[in-house]
Amino acid sequence: MNSSSKPKILLIIFIGVALVYISRLFYLQVVDSSYVFYAQNNVLQEQTIYPARGLIYDRNGELLVYNDAIYDLSVIPDQIKNLDTIEFCKVLNISKEEFIATFARLKRQKGYSRWKPIVFQRQITIPTYAAFQEKLFDFQGFFVEVRTDRKYKHSNAAHVMGYIGEVTEKDIDKSDGYYRMGDFIGISGVERIYEKDLGGIKGTRYVLVDSKNRTQGRYKNGEFDTAAIAGKDIHLSINQELQALGEALLQNKTGSVVAIEPRTGEVLALVSSPSYDPNLMVGRERGNRYMELLKDPSKPLFNRPISAPYPPGSIFKIIVGLMGQQEKVLSPNTTYGCNHGYLFVGCHPHGSPLALRGAIAVSCNAYFCQVYRSIVNNPKYKHVEDAYTEFYKHAYSFGMGHALGIDLFGEGAGVLKPATYFDKIYGRHRWQALTTISMGIGQGELGITPLQMANATAAIANRGYFYTPHIVKKINHRANPNPKYTTKNWTTIDTSYFSVMIDGMHDVIENGTARIAKIPGIEVCGKTGTAQNPHGKDHSIFFAFAPKTNPKIAIAVVVENSGFGATWAAPIASLMMEQYLTGKHDTRKALLERMLNGNLNHRNDSARFKTK
Amino acid sequence: MIAPDLKPSRIDWITLALYYFLVIVGLLCVYASVFKETNPNIWDTSQNYGRQLIWIAISSFLGLMILLIDEKFFFAFAYPIYTISVLLLIAVLLAGTTVKGSSSWIEIGSFRMQPAEFAKFGTALALARFLSGYNVDFEKDKKIQWISAAIILAPMTIILFQNETGSTLVFTSFIFVLYREGLPGWILFAGFMLIVLSILALLIQPLYIIIALVVLASLFLYFVRRTNQLIAITVGAIVLAGLMVSSIDYVFENVMQAHQRTRINVLLGKEVDIKGAGYNVQQSKIAIGSGGFWGKGFLQGTQNKFRFVPEQSTDFIFCTVGEEFGFMGSVLFVTVYIYLLYRLLMMAERQRHKFNRIYGYSVVSILFFHFLINVGMTLGIMPVIGIPLPFISYGGSALLSFTILLFIFIRLDANRVNELRNFS
Numbered sequence A: 001m002n003s004s005s006k007p008k009i010l011l012i013i014f015i016g017v018a019l020v021y022i023s024r025l026f027y028l029q030v031v032d033s034s035y036v037f038y039a040q041n042n043v044l045q046e047q048t049i050y051p052a053r054g055l056i057y058d059r060n061g062e063l064l065v066y067n068d069a070i071y072d073l074s075v076i077p078d079q080i081k082n083l084d085t086i087e088f089c090k091v092l093n094i095s096k097e098e099f100i101a102t103f104a105r106l107k108r109q110k111g112y113s114r115w116k117p118i119v120f121q122r123q124i125t126i127p128t129y130a131a132f133q134e135k136l137f138d139f140q141g142f143f144v145e146v147r148t149d150r151k152y153k154h155s156n157a158a159h160v161m162g163y164i165g166e167v168t169e170k171d172i173d174k175s176d177g178y179y180r181m182g183d184f185i186g187i188s189g190v191e192r193i194y195e196k197d198l199g200g201i202k203g204t205r206y207v208l209v210d211s212k213n214r215t216q217g218r219y220k221n222g223e224f225d226t227a228a229i230a231g232k233d234i235h236l237s238i239n240q241e242l243q244a245l246g247e248a249l250l251q252n253k254t255g256s257v258v259a260i261e262p263r264t265g266e267v268l269a270l271v272s273s274p275s276y277d278p279n280l281m282v283g284r285e286r287g288n289r290y291m292e293l294l295k296d297p298s299k300p301l302f303n304r305p306i307s308a309p310y311p312p313g314s315i316f317k318i319i320v321g322l323m324g325q326q327e328k329v330l331s332p333n334t335t336y337g338c339n340h341g342y343l344f345v346g347c348h349p350h351g352s353p354l355a356l357r358g359a360i361a362v363s364c365n366a367y368f369c370q371v372y373r374s375i376v377n378n379p380k381y382k383h384v385e386d387a388y389t390e391f392y393k394h395a396y397s398f399g400m401g402h403a404l405g406i407d408l409f410g411e412g413a414g415v416l417k418p419a420t421y422f423d424k425i426y427g428r429h430r431w432q433a434l435t436t437i438s439m440g441i442g443q444g445e446l447g448i449t450p451l452q453m454a455n456a457t458a459a460i461a462n463r464g465y466f467y468t469p470h471i472v473k474k475i476n477h478r479a480n481p482n483p484k485y486t487t488k489n490w491t492t493i494d495t496s497y498f499s500v501m502i503d504g505m506h507d508v509i510e511n512g513t514a515r516i517a518k519i520p521g522i523e524v525c526g527k528t529g530t531a532q533n534p535h536g537k538d539h540s541i542f543f544a545f546a547p548k549t550n551p552k553i554a555i556a557v558v559v560e561n562s563g564f565g566a567t568w569a570a571p572i573a574s575l576m577m578e579q580y581l582t583g584k585h586d587t588r589k590a591l592l593e594r595m596l597n598g599n600l601n602h603r604n605d606s607a608r609f610k611t612k
Numbered sequence B: 001m002i003a004p005d006l007k008p009s010r011i012d013w014i015t016l017a018l019y020y021f022l023v024i025v026g027l028l029c030v031y032a033s034v035f036k037e038t039n040p041n042i043w044d045t046s047q048n049y050g051r052q053l054i055w056i057a058i059s060s061f062l063g064l065m066i067l068l069i070d071e072k073f074f075f076a077f078a079y080p081i082y083t084i085s086v087l088l089l090i091a092v093l094l095a096g097t098t099v100k101g102s103s104s105w106i107e108i109g110s111f112r113m114q115p116a117e118f119a120k121f122g123t124a125l126a127l128a129r130f131l132s133g134y135n136v137d138f139e140k141d142k143k144i145q146w147i148s149a150a151i152i153l154a155p156m157t158i159i160l161f162q163n164e165t166g167s168t169l170v171f172t173s174f175i176f177v178l179y180r181e182g183l184p185g186w187i188l189f190a191g192f193m194l195i196v197l198s199i200l201a202l203l204i205q206p207l208y209i210i211i212a213l214v215v216l217a218s219l220f221l222y223f224v225r226r227t228n229q230l231i232a233i234t235v236g237a238i239v240l241a242g243l244m245v246s247s248i249d250y251v252f253e254n255v256m257q258a259h260q261r262t263r264i265n266v267l268l269g270k271e272v273d274i275k276g277a278g279y280n281v282q283q284s285k286i287a288i289g290s291g292g293f294w295g296k297g298f299l300q301g302t303q304n305k306f307r308f309v310p311e312q313s314t315d316f317i318f319c320t321v322g323e324e325f326g327f328m329g330s331v332l333f334v335t336v337y338i339y340l341l342y343r344l345l346m347m348a349e350r351q352r353h354k355f356n357r358i359y360g361y362s363v364v365s366i367l368f369f370h371f372l373i374n375v376g377m378t379l380g381i382m383p384v385i386g387i388p389l390p391f392i393s394y395g396g397s398a399l400l401s402f403t404i405l406l407f408i409f410i411r412l413d414a415n416r417v418n419e420l421r422n423f424s
């Protein structure tokens, strides 16, 4: 090899290296496109913009639920530097063991990455937040994220509004990836049913971050960003004052109140007692409080008015009277005698014989047993099953035996048995009216939720139809768009048959069993009831509407284990109707005081309502 | 000492132009690699790019000084310069400042310098001086060969003790100089084969390599005119290669520590360990690869300026070229760089004086080695060895030392006509 070839060999090596490097560059930059993707992955961070959750108002525009800032302490583990653990724990008011345990827990969490932000402690208090902000520089890697949680103006209507909480993995799966771990979702009540409206739509912002995850600017000037769409405001049909009064009247009692505007089906008040302060179901302690409420033997989480079925008792007599007329087995002039009852069904002493209107006023058991018998044993039908099925259809048309479709979660169907049920027990054609005679006075195989009672009252007040009861009046300041709530549901009873019943119900208040419910200057129609309770003292039941002409409010009240309908349920209904119609509830001070102070819970503890 | 007869026309202006082209590209890349929209002032001396600008000015001044010095100075002072640089290396080893695990820095106030950088041209000068001596025959004289090796190995060993693997390896580039001066080609070839075999040994079972070697050797012996000597050499080479391959495998599996193994595996592409040993290279490849054909445009990159690429303004500066100027820019850059090397090679060859030629070859070899390792590292085909890309990477002592290295050669080259006259 001579000297002159050596520079050539070196040159060939240089050019060879250049060619290898250019080929490699060609591969990296032109052939393999994955690096563009990796680069984007490095710098692009998708940030979620949380929309403000819709506010909730009552029917008069009074704010009930709003949003409140909460502070989550987050951390990017990789960015922790020279952390003074002792100082850190002091500011957060946790022990060093808790600190270590929290980190251990975070590391086990699904999707944990040292380079990704993760919530270290949820919902730190405002003083902690303030103390933390001052020391932020000392605690590198930690930062505070602001989110919003719910706040409730009043302690009322917990069962109506429900509450929100963090999504579960099931929610995430169902949402097709819309929800992410840590997002809030409505868990019960209106918050749950109207989640889509209240929740709004999350927005996305793409930002450029550096290797330390610090924001460096927006990606392509926000070209790909989407704005968050705020949740829609909701107006409930609830009247806050009426609701508050109802809850006050039912304090220390177990029971329900449902008030409906008959003209629209809007629920004016929905009281479930015992209840809880909705502000308990907010913040870091939500989970613990929930467990406490769940374990409470008085079942404050149980939404009685829409899910607890009661035998309706005497108030069912109104329905039976209407059915009798419709089936042409009863006219207002039909009279029956009563000698302290009918067969094994007893009755209290009263004048006899009585026509329909009078029988309502004194709530004669014998009379309505006779009516029931004539319906079910109607010779018009070949078999008892066919006649009973008519009875069933009529009751069903008032909303009994099935969930009405209120916009709340957990509505019960109540109890209303079809003819086949009795066939199974007694055999086909082997039973007749007398077998089930107690149903004529609202006992036996009947169960009606307070909501169904109030709805039936509204149907009576409307003389034959009702609108499906609903809790939400307006969404986004426009009428609830659900057509179900603007469709008249006709009962199977002709309008003409209602007059005599309504007159009878008016008599009940004026000079019958519920004179205590009389409101000066207003014509109230109502009916007391006493639901037999095999577990203890009977339940006091009352339903009513007012005024007699052009009714504005229909109400059903159940007070458990309190005896006759007239003692507790009727006065409570009366006070509430007065409040709603006149804006005042203190004209009968003694009655109001007695109701407010009545404590029925200290006795009969063992006889509380038991869910089946 | 000042050269009174230096005429500007004798300076190789093309090399000077290439130098400034690369230095300016370097400055722009340093600027782009740490660019912040909030702080765009390129004159800001609190930033890397502002300081680099000052270094460019100092380098230019120093370069001018070198061009004004009489060329005989470098010949005359070759040994003293070499001696001083070796002494500095020893001094720094004993009392140096440790930066990033290597104790190779001298700190004077806020000024930091790395004597290893200056040892490069010190060694180049000494080697050139020694080999250009009267009656020195490198090709034939064993003693000359040993002394040459010693001149290179002395600074190299000290630097190795400073934990500066990169700078140590740079000295292996003198093998090209020795090759030009008479080192047999097969040593270069054997060295190359050694590297290839080492890599293969880690990738493939040693047994397969030995089988492959035996097959290749048999074919070789079958087709050439067999002499006993050739057979003996071939068999010996196979045995040596086999031993080497086996021992490399043994060392890798049994002597090396886990993290060293991981590092080598990552380099060989056997393991992708994002965020671990392979993180730097992966990020470097992402930055270059995401540049695409035309690049993202000057200052439009994200990977470098947002610090995903480590050492983005020093060792990994080429990533900014790749990301912002794309394939086209990178090819242009590689071409210009290789062209500079080519030009220096031609300049070295046109020297009449052996001293000039050997020095020129040293310059070419050192620059080539830096280019080879540095760019190869960012492309993920060379091991991660922290050595700068000459003229481009941020860093004062690197820029200064490369400027001195190059300008001494430009100065020597500017006198070639005088030499012609002298010789004629």
Ligand SMILES: [Zn+2]
Pocket (backbone or CB within 6 Å): A338, A339, A340, A341, A347, A348, A350, A363, A364, A365, A366, A367
């Ligand atoms: Zn009677």
